[in-house]
Amino acid sequence: MNAAHVLxxxxxxxGAVVAFWILAVISVAAALGLVLAPRAVHGAVxxxxxxxxxxxxxxxxxxxxxAFVQIIVYTGAVLMLFLFVLMIVGVSAADxxxxxxxxxxxxxxLAGIGLLVLLAxxxxxxAIGPAAPAGSNYGVLNVQRLAQLIFTRYVFPFELTSALxxxxxxxxxxxxxxxxxxxxxxxRDLARQRVRGDHPAPxxxxxxxxxxxxADMPALLPDGTPSPLSLNPVMARRRGSAIRxxxxxxxxxxxxGEPGKDGGPDAEPDREGAHP
Amino acid sequence: MLTLYVPILMLAALAALFxxxxxxxxxxxxxxRWNRAKLQAYESGIEPTPQPSGxxxxxxxxxxxxxxxxxxxxxxxxxxxxxxxxxSLGVFGLVExxxxxxxxxxxxxxxxxxxxxxWD
Numbered sequence: 001m002n003a004a005h006v007l008x009x010x011x012x013x014x015g016a017v018v019a020f021w022i023l024a025v026i027s028v029a030a031a032l033g034l035v036l037a038p039r040a041v042h043g044a045v046x047x048x049x050x051x052x053x054x055x056x057x058x059x060x061x062x063x064x065x066x067a068f069v070q071i072i073v074y075t076g077a078v079l080m081l082f083l084f085v086l087m088i089v090g091v092s093a094a095d096x097x098x099x100x101x102x103x104x105x106x107x108x109x110l111a112g113i114g115l116l117v118l119l120a121x122x123x124x125x126x127a128i129g130p131a132a133p134a135g136s137n138y139g140v141l142n143v144q145r146l147a148q149l150i151f152t153r154y155v156f157p158f159e160l161t162s163a164l165x166x167x168x169x170x171x172x173x174x175x176x177x178x179x180x181x182x183x184x185x186x187x188r189d190l191a192r193q194r195v196r197g198d199h200p201a202p203x204x205x206x207x208x209x210x211x212x213x214x215a216d217m218p219a220l221l222p223d224g225t226p227s228p229l230s231l232n233p234v235m236a237r238r239r240g241s242a243i244r245x246x247x248x249x250x251x252x253x254x255x256x257g258e259p260g261k262d263g264g265p266d267a268e269p270d271r272e273g274a275h276p
Numbered sequence: 277m278l279t280l281y282v283p284i285l286m287l288a289a290l291a292a293l294f295x296x297x298x299x300x301x302x303x304x305x306x307x308x309r310w311n312r313a314k315l316q317a318y319e320s321g322i323e324p325t326p327q328p329s330g331x332x333x334x335x336x337x338x339x340x341x342x343x344x345x346x347x348x349x350x351x352x353x354x355x356x357x358x359x360x361x362x363x364s365l366g367v368f369g370l371v372e373x374x375x376x377x378x379x380x381x382x383x384x385x386x387x388x389x390x391x392x393x394x395w396d
Contacts, residue, residue: 059281069353077342077349084342087334147357151369158354159372162379165347169383172343176336177392184394 019060027053041091044082051075065143203229340392344384351380 030049037043055070150158185193194200218226358365358373387393 064280065357068356073346073349073353077346081342081346084334084338088336088339090333143357143360147361147365150354150357151361151365151372155372159376159379161350161354162376165350165380166383166386168343169347169387172340173387173390173392176339176343177390180391180394 016060019056023053023057023060027057039091040086041083044079044086047082048075048079051079063142065146337395340387344387347380347383351377 027050030046030053034043034046034050037046051070051074055067055075058064058070059067218228219230221227354376355373358369362369
């Protein structure tokens with residue numbers, strides 16, 4: 001109620017109060033879901049909801065620049081980075097609930113209580129004292145005033161921001177980039193490797209089957225028997241496949257004189273290579 | 277003040293209406309003649325392999341892509357107020373923005389020359 005009064009005092013109009021109450025319900029519900037969601041991806045999506053409603057709140061409070069930054073940077077980029085990190089770690093990777101550091105829960109509880117007290121003090125102070133001062137820097141001219149400050153008075157910190165961005169790129173390179181130790185195989189190398197390998201000619205193409213996926217039907221050899229080479233071994237081992245392939249390195253019936261040789265780069269049809 | 281956002285609200289309402297209308301009309305008016313192949317997940321004609329345990333993990337190279345995206349996203353954030361006040365800032369504003377962009381491009385050039393953008 002205090003917050004609503006603050007909002008009502010700072011920006012005139014019933015629309016702001018209505019927006020505040022709608023967004024408050026949405027964002028608190030989403031935040032609760034974020035904390036309680038068992039899966040991290042659901043938590044990230046709910047975090048997006050919280051961030052978006054925060055952005056609308058900024059807009060309602062007369063700070064359009066902050067609202068756009070909230071959407072473009074936080075919802076668009078930072079949350080996307082969260083999702084990328086989730087995918088890198090593994091979508092359903094779960095943390096162990098066992099306490100490994102002694103006294104961690106106690107410390108976390110104390111820190112939580114401290115944060116609660118701090119938040120209560122800040123909110124109470126904001127509710128008692130004057131809220132966001134209404135002036136020419138708020139509202140319609142917000143972006144212009146901000147731009148005049150950034151590009152005249154604070155131009156040096158603004159240029160320093162680019163150095164910060166360079167640091168971020170460097171850090172990402174240090175963390176994620178692996179230097180190539182051998183030269184990249186050229187097309188000539190690949191072609192030579194293929195001709196010298198087991199199968200200079202392409203592997204037999206898959207057969208066609210109207211109601212199933214084409215790729216799980218074997219091609220027929222000239223004598224009418226199904227060719228195991230034409231099937232991805234992953235698929236051939238699945239239940240209900242038309243052909244049985246004992247293992248990934250089956251000696252093919254095609255080159256008769258090379259039993260058990262399984263080294264060529266295209267001895268197994270590459271699953272990703274089959275994508276268009 | 278809030279009348280500024282009326283076009284955005286209308287756009288959001290329009291988008292929501294369009295999405296809801298498409299879903300409902302598709303469910304109501306579309307023919308439903310399914311068979312086994314149609315109900316399968318489409319993976320470029322390949323039978324989808326079962327998900328690996330743990331949900332599967334993506335290569336860490338994507339982290340670099342995400343980081344570069346954030347870099348240029350933050351650059352855009354500064355371009356927005358700059359574009360709004362472009363006329364009143366004059367040549368001074370142009371020069372400082374060019375300086376800023378060139379400095380950010382240094383990071384890009386570094387990542388590029390170190391081979392961070394090569395996928396294989």
